[in-house]
Amino acid sequence: MSLFKKYEDTISKAIKALHDRTFFAAYPEHPSPKIYGETADADGQAKFKASIGKKFEELKQENPEGWAGQEESPYLGDGLKISYPTFSPDTLINRSNKAFHQWRKVAASERAGILVESLERVKNRFFEIAYATMHTTGQGYMMAFQASGPHAADRAMEAIAAGYEELKRFPAKALWDKPMGKYNLQINKEWRAVPKGISLVVGCSTFPTWNSVTGIYGSLVTGNSVIVKPHPGAILPIAIFVAEIQNVLAENNLDPNICQLAVDTFDKMITKDLAQHKDVKLIDYTGSSAFGDYLEAIPGKTVFTEKTGVNSVILDSVDDIDKVVANLSFSVNLYSGQMCTAPQNFYIPQGGIKTAEGAVSFDEFAQKFVDSINSLVDNPKAGPFVLGAVQNKKTYERVTEAEGLPGKVWLKSRTFENPMFKNARVATPVVVEIDGSKKEIFSKELFGPIALLIKTKNTDESIALAKEMAMKHGAISCGAYTMNEEVREQIADEMALAATPVSFNLVGGIYMNQNAAFSDFHVTGGNPSGNASFTNPEYVSKRFTWVGHREPVKG
């Protein structure tokens, strides 16, 4: 049975889910032994531990030109000393060019089948990937499992489904039959979905699989060969994905170089060499705006970026202030604010936040917020796991620097000892009050656990500031609390114009940081935080070109 036949139903369901946009998951998000097996967690952990200090020899890329790897665990405070095969940009490009001409001729349906099969293989390694993610990104265990495993696989499945649908959007052949009066002009027409060429996927240090697999799978399903260039600080999680893709390719007598891993080191990065190469036609990137802007400006490339943004929370009126505070303080603590969707700017009217029992003043809110953060941080059963560790030193330093911002420091960042990892790099959130007039302070992303409480004249000013930030500096998420229908629509409309999705009145176990595959478009592509969206039709259709040939029917 062909792999397409094997997964045809899965792919159909995924395509339907893309359109329904209600809840759908191809991979269970709970690390339950009932689902994944009794020993899956322990086995995965053991496998991760065994990889430390070794060569990663799973890739099918022949004749390595070197071995390198500089990953460090934010939990262990030490290098992982895993080395990966390295290749010069020329070798990578030459192999990718060769592989491209094989892959592009594989039927779209078979490509889709092969790719789903690779996800099924990766599923068996979700726990290993979880530990690899913890010890490169600093994510807590649960996030590391979910984000790098099932959620990433769902995002990959979404890209396969969206790509496959676009490839089938127009007929392969049609008879064009034009009545001309006395006769019909008959032309046989055919349309080919021609992949663009080599696709470069540049990873980030905080979400090494979740943010990369959509580009990888989106490019592969549409027939492009892919070079995966991980962040030098977070290689192992995506290396496992690439190894499994290569396994399935090889089993199907295809060149494993259709999807290559391109490892580099901090001292000698190869991203620019690859990106600038004339044969690289597609670039996916997650990271800083400076580098993203550089990539977007390279002529002749199709570039998909997720860059930095300034995410806002607009507080107008609430039903239950304590539930709101609990929800928001969790959002700030979660992975120490190192999510692209984490809130940073909290706009609070100087007159306070309206409730049925009267206004909660700015100071009251600030104190509740601080108390809630402290109570989460100081809960030994929650704090260490929710906060995780800080991926890199720069983020750590930025948190300390934030205490020097011109405003009242409501909460200083602290460290605490993670009971499982004595050397973990930990920083609890810093909370600073900033006056709404000091726009220069809050007009940029302060990546990490940094919350700014911004005092505005009123909700109109809050909305105007949140919109301005999003339009000028980008935004990936926005939280808003209002019990007033008119204000709600005002926020929905103004933030929509700034291409920013709004989560309204979130309380309980759902947070503005979270974006679900098959439902939430992650990044809209409509403001400076990025030019692309997971996974809208453009995200895949831009990876190939429709070319139509025609010939008259022989008379």
Add this chain to the structure above:
Amino acid sequence: MSLFKKYEDTISKAIKALHDRTFFAAYPEHPSPKIYGETADADGQAKFKASIGKKFEELKQENPEGWAGQEESPYLGDGLKISYPTFSPDTLINRSNKAFHQWRKVAASERAGILVESLERVKNRFFEIAYATMHTTGQGYMMAFQASGPHAADRAMEAIAAGYEELKRFPAKALWDKPMGKYNLQINKEWRAVPKGISLVVGCSTFPTWNSVTGIYGSLVTGNSVIVKPHPGAILPIAIFVAEIQNVLAENNLDPNICQLAVDTFDKMITKDLAQHKDVKLIDYTGSSAFGDYLEAIPGKTVFTEKTGVNSVILDSVDDIDKVVANLSFSVNLYSGQMCTAPQNFYIPQGGIKTAEGAVSFDEFAQKFVDSINSLVDNPKAGPFVLGAVQNKKTYERVTEAEGLPGKVWLKSRTFENPMFKNARVATPVVVEIDGSKKEIFSKELFGPIALLIKTKNTDESIALAKEMAMKHGAISCGAYTMNEEVREQIADEMALAATPVSFNLVGGIYMNQNAAFSDFHVTGGNPSGNASFTNPEYVSKRFTWVGHREPVKG
């Protein structure tokens, strides 16, 4: 009845046609009195004649800041002296911004209905538009009628249909209902298709409506306000479209500035001022590569271009050489080679073109080609109407210069007296033989009636050159003649990689210059001849952003 209800069936049929890609036309292409009325042609001509020397006062754009117009008729050899209201870029932008916020709130279905209604109004003016097109572009009567009237209206309908389909691709609302074990997490989600803002559509001098309406209607249906900046040499045809759009807008109590005409003059062009303006988010452009490249590089804009290209004909083997020659000579003569799809480089193997009766030598082909061109040119019932007139002096000069190219001049360009227009600017095709090694000569577009017969080693070299030209310099069309299935697939595959559609073995009444709405994607967007395609899903989906808001279901 709403205009959407009135045209719902029309729009559904157009969407279906987009997917079937077999023959479909919303507007009849034949200027038949039975279809358009007995007096339609005479009335249209009279109306055009009456507009000469006058102010064009049909637009609903208030308080003109000036009046200007510099159109010249290539047939009359004289200025039309029609003047149009002019406005500063600031006025245009301010009005467009204001109109945008009204238009974006009109339901997508009603926008589509209003736009189809405008096409129905334009239909009543196809003949007037035809004469306006003749006397600005130099097109022959039949092409002027078809290209600027029904074919343009079909392309506009295609953009409306494609845009409407994309706007309805995802649900406006959905309940996201996630099983969490003991309870379900329920989130109400909604998705808004948010238009990008002001859309600038920059026209060209040769196809003032056909090349502009897709951008205009594509932007309007997706909720953007539009500023139409015609080429100063070809305003009237598109001014009539804009006037009719404004009429329908006004009748529906909408601001006519939703679609404005922005006339300028050769000595003071306003295109750059408009394109660079921060509020202009979308730009459509047809014209030179230099200006197109400039527009594509402006940061923060979504740009759709059709630029210059080098179109090839690959001659390998034929069934009937005389039929092939007749087809190709017509393609070269048609509108004096001033179509973006006209062939320029003819690749002929030094060993000749294979036929069942043996090879036709390079020289034999060249002589037949020259004879066929002469016979068409010298046929008083065909020549003047097929060739039309040369739009501008530069093209005319380029044709003469071509005689100085380093190779045998098989045919010099001539002029002849058009029986209806004594002062018409006429230039018949020049045919020059170029050796395949002299790549620098044929590596650029030589716009106008210029045919280069390029002697290659063999068909493999012909294909390689055609592909290289397309990849490096762009190509919008390609003709190929081969009776060999393997060679056919080789051409189909190689030219597909160069994102160039191939017309195989055309003979009789169908020409490589022609691209049909609802079937042929015009320009693929995959090579340097342009970054966009009429009308693929991206062409409309890039004009708006999906933004999703969400809120938990109240417990």
